[in-house]
Amino acid sequence: MTTQGRALWRTTPILGLTCAMAALGMLPFVPFASEPSEEAFTLEHWELDDSATRGAAVYAQYCIGCHGPTGLGNGDAAEFLDPKPRNFQSGNFKFRSTPSGELPLLADIEHVVRCGLEGSAMRRFPLLPDSQVRDVSRYVQSLVEFGLVRREVEYVMDDDDLTLAELLEGDYEELREETLVDAYEYVWRVGMDERPEVDEDGLAFGRELYEAQCAACHGATGRGEGASANALRDYKDAEIRPRDFTSGVFRAGSRAEDVFIRLKSGLNGTPMPAVSGTDEELWHLTHYILSLVVDDGGRGPHPTSCACIEEGPAR
Ligand code: HEC
Numbered sequence: 001m002t003t004q005g006r007a008l009w010r011t012t013p014i015l016g017l018t019c020a021m022a023a024l025g026m027l028p029f030v031p032f033a034s035e036p037s038e039e040a041f042t043l044e045h046w047e048l049d050d051s052a053t054r055g056a057a058v059y060a061q062y063c064i065g066c067h068g069p070t071g072l073g074n075g076d077a078a079e080f081l082d083p084k085p086r087n088f089q090s091g092n093f094k095f096r097s098t099p100s101g102e103l104p105l106l107a108d109i110e111h112v113v114r115c116g117l118e119g120s121a122m123r124r125f126p127l128l129p130d131s132q133v134r135d136v137s138r139y140v141q142s143l144v145e146f147g148l149v150r151r152e153v154e155y156v157m158d159d160d161d162l163t164l165a166e167l168l169e170g171d172y173e174e175l176r177e178e179t180l181v182d183a184y185e186y187v188w189r190v191g192m193d194e195r196p197e198v199d200e201d202g203l204a205f206g207r208e209l210y211e212a213q214c215a216a217c218h219g220a221t222g223r224g225e226g227a228s229a230n231a232l233r234d235y236k237d238a239e240i241r242p243r244d245f246t247s248g249v250f251r252a253g254s255r256a257e258d259v260f261i262r263l264k265s266g267l268n269g270t271p272m273p274a275v276s277g278t279d280e281e282l283w284h285l286t287h288y289i290l291s292l293v294v295d296d297g298g299r300g301p302h303p304t305s306c307a308c309i310e311e312g313p314a315r
């Protein structure tokens with residue numbers, strides 16, 4: 001039986017009892033059905049380091065309304081938003097500087113908090129002091145790690161037919177360590193060769209690459225109107241549109257360095273792949289895409305163009 005199946009089996013008689021009591025008008029004191037099952041591995045079982053503990057308070061103040069009480073992306077505002085707030089426990093991060101499919105660096109999360117994601121409800125938090133940005137980002141990272149370990153715990157409980165208490169007293173520490181070591185094995189900042197000059201030849205080459213690899217989604221003119229554009233879905237099976245480059249709104253920054261990193265890393269959980277090719281090719285593609293931005297009357301760099309790739313600790 002799956003863990004979910006087991007939890008259902010436990011709550012069903014209680015639900016039945018609750019309904020019968022409700023029918024008899026004797027309900028007020030038994031909210032059993034919403035209590036967590038004693039078998040569930042929850043955040044109560046998860047140890048936070050000092051930074052994450054401080055970050056949890058910042059999170060409760062600024063993030064919970066969208067990202068939800070345990071980071072599942074199900075805050076009160078979530079149903080009204082498109083794109084939806086990230087489910088941190090899924091571990092699926094779009095805007096990273098790490099290889100395709102990998103977790104973000106702490107510095108990537110901090111960047112999103114500082115700069116926001118233009119064109120989405122994720123606003124910037126420029127007034128949060130650096131220490132709070134660091135702490136809340138560490139808390140988000142802990143939710144990611146909790147999500148990974150929770151899935152392992154559920155798997156092992158189910159597979160070895162263990163109760164949570166048995167697992168916590170047994171191999172839990174080892175399982176947690178191993179899960180996290182595996183998860184971070186390939187998490188590093190992708191490299192970036194020196195940026196070539198923007199010139200006619202480079203732009204023409206970028207255009208060639210673009211037409212071959214990108215136009216099917218982003219369209220020949222870059223307005224996001226490619227032949228496949230209407231059929232795209234993200235990992236949650238929600239509709240997703242390719243970016244319209246002419247608007248100049250790049251969610252995670254519109255500097256050439258930002259766009260380059262998006263191409264090299266890919267957007268996990270979306271149809272936007274990491275682009276294969278040499279760094280030089282990626283630069284030419286970047287320059288070509290930025291050349292499609294329609295002049296906005298000299299408003300200057302987009303607000304999200306704040307430093308995104310400064311060095312930070314690896315985790
Ligand atoms: C008003 C709603 C809202 C609030 C408040 C909010 N977020 Fe978000 N957040 C979003 C949305 C929507 C997205 C997804 C954007 C996308 O998919 O492009 C997101 C995405 C993110 C991401 C994911 C980036 C990635 O690479 O995938 C991080 C990290 C994040 N938010 C952190 C935070 C933190 C920390 C706070 C509080 C300081 C916060 N958010 C507050 C709506 C919100």
Ligand code: HEC
Nearest residue numbers: 213214217240241242243250251252253262270271272275
């Ligand atoms: C299979 C469809 C598909 C292909 C092919 C594709 N993209 Fe995308 N691309 C998307 C989607 C969908 C998004 C929007 C993701 C989102 O909203 O989170 C996107 C987003 C982007 C972004 C926006 C990043 C940001 O910060 O907002 C850039 C830049 C980009 N693509 C460049 C390219 C380039 C260059 C190529 C070709 C080498 C390419 N894409 C090929 C689907 C595609």
